[in-house]
Amino acid sequence: MTPEIVVFFVLAALAVGGALSLIFQKHPIHSALSLIVVMVSLAGLYLLMGAEFVAAVQIIVYGGAIMVLFVFVIMLLNAGIEEHTNISKMAGFPGLLLAFALTGFIAATIARSTDSVQAAAQHGNMASTRDLSTMIFRNFVYPFELTSFLILVAVLGSIVLAQREKV
Amino acid sequence: MKDFLYAHGWLIVTVVKVALLLFIVLTVNAYLTWFERKVVAHMQSRWGPHRVGPHGLLQPAADGLKFLFKEDPTPAGVDRFVYYLAPLLALALALTSIAIIPFGPDPLPWKILGQDVYLGILPPDVNIGILALFAITALGVYGVALAGWSSNSKYPLLGGLRSSAQMISYELALTMSVVGVLLLAGTFNLTEIIHNQQSNYGILGWNIFPQFLGFLCFFIAAVAETNRVPFDLPEAESELVAGFHTEYASFKFAMFFIAEYTSMITVSCLCSILFFGGWLSPFPASWTWTYYLPSVGLLLFGLWVIWDGLHYETIFGKVILPGLGSVMCLVGIALLAFPVLNNFIQAPFWLLSKIFVFLFVYVWMRGTLPRLRYDQLMAFGWKMLLPASIANVVFTSFAILKWGAIR
Numbered sequence: 001m002t003p004e005i006v007v008f009f010v011l012a013a014l015a016v017g018g019a020l021s022l023i024f025q026k027h028p029i030h031s032a033l034s035l036i037v038v039m040v041s042l043a044g045l046y047l048l049m050g051a052e053f054v055a056a057v058q059i060i061v062y063g064g065a066i067m068v069l070f071v072f073v074i075m076l077l078n079a080g081i082e083e084h085t086n087i088s089k090m091a092g093f094p095g096l097l098l099a100f101a102l103t104g105f106i107a108a109t110i111a112r113s114t115d116s117v118q119a120a121a122q123h124g125n126m127a128s129t130r131d132l133s134t135m136i137f138r139n140f141v142y143p144f145e146l147t148s149f150l151i152l153v154a155v156l157g158s159i160v161l162a163q164r165e166k167v
Numbered sequence: 168m169k170d171f172l173y174a175h176g177w178l179i180v181t182v183v184k185v186a187l188l189l190f191i192v193l194t195v196n197a198y199l200t201w202f203e204r205k206v207v208a209h210m211q212s213r214w215g216p217h218r219v220g221p222h223g224l225l226q227p228a229a230d231g232l233k234f235l236f237k238e239d240p241t242p243a244g245v246d247r248f249v250y251y252l253a254p255l256l257a258l259a260l261a262l263t264s265i266a267i268i269p270f271g272p273d274p275l276p277w278k279i280l281g282q283d284v285y286l287g288i289l290p291p292d293v294n295i296g297i298l299a300l301f302a303i304t305a306l307g308v309y310g311v312a313l314a315g316w317s318s319n320s321k322y323p324l325l326g327g328l329r330s331s332a333q334m335i336s337y338e339l340a341l342t343m344s345v346v347g348v349l350l351l352a353g354t355f356n357l358t359e360i361i362h363n364q365q366s367n368y369g370i371l372g373w374n375i376f377p378q379f380l381g382f383l384c385f386f387i388a389a390v391a392e393t394n395r396v397p398f399d400l401p402e403a404e405s406e407l408v409a410g411f412h413t414e415y416a417s418f419k420f421a422m423f424f425i426a427e428y429t430s431m432i433t434v435s436c437l438c439s440i441l442f443f444g445g446w447l448s449p450f451p452a453s454w455t456w457t458y459y460l461p462s463v464g465l466l467l468f469g470l471w472v473i474w475d476g477l478h479y480e481t482i483f484g485k486v487i488l489p490g491l492g493s494v495m496c497l498v499g500i501a502l503l504a505f506p507v508l509n510n511f512i513q514a515p516f517w518l519l520s521k522i523f524v525f526l527f528v529y530v531w532m533r534g535t536l537p538r539l540r541y542d543q544l545m546a547f548g549w550k551m552l553l554p555a556s557i558a559n560v561v562f563t564s565f566a567i568l569k570w571g572a573i574r
Contacts, residue, residue, distance in 0.1 A: 029249065029316060056298035064305025065335065072331040075316050075324065129355065
């Protein structure tokens, strides 16, 4: 048991535990908190793989900006404990089925792949900032710009929707 | 036993460093409250704390004891888990951010357990310094927001809402304003960012000159991130009682307090490192007489403290102050006597002086500026600060493209 493996299992347990808690918590804020735990432990896993930049961005963007927005909206709307209607209870069964199917699918894919899956505990610049930016802004610049354009459109759309009625 | 110590030297040294840094930061926090009260008092023609100990120097200890021994009621109807989590989160994240700061370029002049001991927790070659700091800052908002929400009371909720909105808005400007510095330095590593500001002309090499706009944006956004005056809307006492920590008493309140002061220290560290040359001296390296500034300064200050103590009214002051003064004088003389120590102390001395100046600016602003209105705050953040910091990025990258990096 190297220290890296121990850290990996602690972080993995945190991530899975957080994800389960996200589903089973009754209150939206508790669910959001669990999601933050998942995000941060994923960042820890990236750090373990030597992807420092991705780890930091994971926390800044997901753990920070997006989840703060979630929490903000939940607080602003003062959302209470979730209510279970008959339909939402009925949706549970196919949801569970789909979750099992997805898990099986991913597990089968990993089992069939010939590459070793020991990605954890590698040192060095697996995704150094320079390589990453070269990839995004040189090799994949058009998809990247298209994505930014999509986000811009979404921002404009939300402004149009939120705009007050013209008197 | 010796083998074991040497084999785990790095771990042991790091743990001791963490404990020492925690102790120092918490003590500095305590005396920062004293400093703030004194400075604001003198700005308002008052004396400030002066009953507990000479010049009120033991006031922080008295405050700390008071916080520890006060009754700690938990209000009915709070969300218990989150209510207890929030102050812990705020304090832990604020203290973690200090760990990223390097306080000096060289390891200690002697090895401990076969290890080079650097000033600062992280080794100097960690590549994500500034990004890690931003990551911790990004999480820092949860302490305040969750405290506001979990208290289940209207004023804290309003405070928490305000703080989340404010932090989201100003974080953008904060991050954008640093990009100019990163472009100049070409790295995220704080140590390398400082080395990049080294020049033969001392102060002229610092980033503050090419990045003045960036510094303004950064400092304003950072003050807003730390919820200090004039951006202290989350705890505006004239409208929200005490904002997000209204329902917190005793040491849980103190934890928010310590978190706020610690983030002030972090921001001051960052300002000095990113824009004011970190531990570099403002004088050209060829002016060797400046090497005696810290020791002679300490010696003179120690003499003044002795003189002041001999004139103090109480017996306690007559004993304590000259004692403190002679310790300072002794340290000053030791620095003069041992050139190795004197050379080593240069870098931390300049960094700490710059940090002190920024802490003073924080207190100065609190004593001077009125609080912004909420809509002014939002308009300023989005319509002034963000465009200005983006313009700074555009100008800087254009200048680097046109003329190449300055150094």
